[in-house]
Amino acid sequence: METWAPMSIEKNGLRVRFAPSPTGALHIGGARTALYNWLAARHGGGELVLRIEDTDLERSTPENVAQILDALRWLGLDWDEGPISQVGRADAHSEALGRLIESGAAYRDSATADDVKAWKAEHGADRGYRGEPSADGTGAIRLRVPDEGDTVVDDLIRGEVRFPNRSYDDFVIARGDGSVLYNFAVAVDDADMGITEVIRGDDHLSNTPKQLLVFEALGIEPPRYAHVPLLHGPDGKKLSKRHGAASVQELRDAGYLPAAIRNYVALLGWGPGDDETLLSTEELVSRFRPEDVGRSSAVFDEKKLRWMNGRYMREMPLGEYQAAVREFVDAETGGRPLNEERFAFGCEIVQEKAQTLQEVWPLIRFLFEPPVEDEKAWRKVMKGQAGRVLDEVETLLSGIESGDGGPNRDGFTIGNVQAVLEPLPEKLEMGAGKVFQPIRVAITGTTISPGIFESVAALGREESLARIASARLRVPDTGEETEQA
């Protein structure tokens, strides 16, 4: 259960906010909005306020709140104030509401949804609903919207966007019971919290005039707005929970690194202006400006994230990388104890090729368990001269003087294994593939593995010899082709 932080009402300097609605997990689009706010705050030496828009009692849950905060922390996006519950500000909202009713800017209207619909049918589709104060003082509370003029959003990204006032309803700002609605609560909160720039998704652009109208009714200077384009799924629709691995939690489980996600997501709709693609978080902070964000929507492309994640994995300090992999391996193995030396070495030999933390284990699993034999690989490789190759390999590896002190240790090092195996194709007058693939299959069970010298050295002398011998028994003698049943 998260605890709510007290709110301050400072008003100096840049103040931005991230205001998620806890109706589900934080998805990649929300993460990007959070990142842009965070970057703007850090870049400008300002402050980031985290506010939870939980006024939708039906759909907001404490679990979702906890999950969102957890996702933000994991991403490395910290905030200076909050989390502040919007519901917790009910008093401030009622106070503002009272002022608007007092001044006549808002009124109670007993019209039902059907009444409004009927009114619109009568007055035309481009005409916003205009109500009447109810005689008995009941009904929802609506804000009066002028018929004339435009409300202009001076957007940092879009420029001036004009909305005709007459196209907006006298919209409901509070329910009949006095509980406030989104467009009202947001304006009151942004005002009270001294927010100077609102950086949020494009889906709020059409709502901004309503919020501006609230500011005007309240007599308060509104913040500046920057509406960033939405992220779309491959189907072209607004990215939502329905689109695959779209939540931060899922990306985490898939083995992506926070730094890579930050880099990738920042580039969705924004670029540093030159051809740089790999940008450290420090560079992101120093180069990001909300006004440089593009205007068109972008599609989340996991392939590119994978590539970028691989780049980050290769640049990680070895120990940090091993620790990160460990979590995934433990999840996979149920946390059973492993030969630590082998684990550390195994991680090392695949750091150059893995693109996510998740794919490390399948590559090094053979070091801890009997090889899971890939039947297809076996059939393809263990034929022809394979038996002869294994015989030779057995002799050569036996010849390496070594206690079996551990992976890559004593005489059984990558270098020594390579020294005896590398000349083998020439010696047998065979192609390298014909020689190394059978060894690989004997050692790892399949044709996809870390480098063969590394794999053998990691397994160690005794186990390598045992696997070679075991495989040899099942490989037909030289010359006998077996396209077995």
Next chain:
RNA sequence: GGCCCCGUGGUGUAACGGUUAGCACGCCAGGUUUUCAACCUGGAAGCGCGGGUUCGACUCCCGCCGGGGCUACCA
């Protein structure tokens, strides 16, 4: 339907009146005299359409088409 936003290769972007339209991912082909998802090299692939403005338009204007958002007593 109404109001609003957007439109450079499959994807993310750069160039913003004059360039062979650049970069990255992905894709394809080679290479890496050992696999591979890593790495290297090369290649295919783009200015939505139609009118203007201009000596000259991806870049400016208009129309169209296409995509998206909002239009709740949701956020």
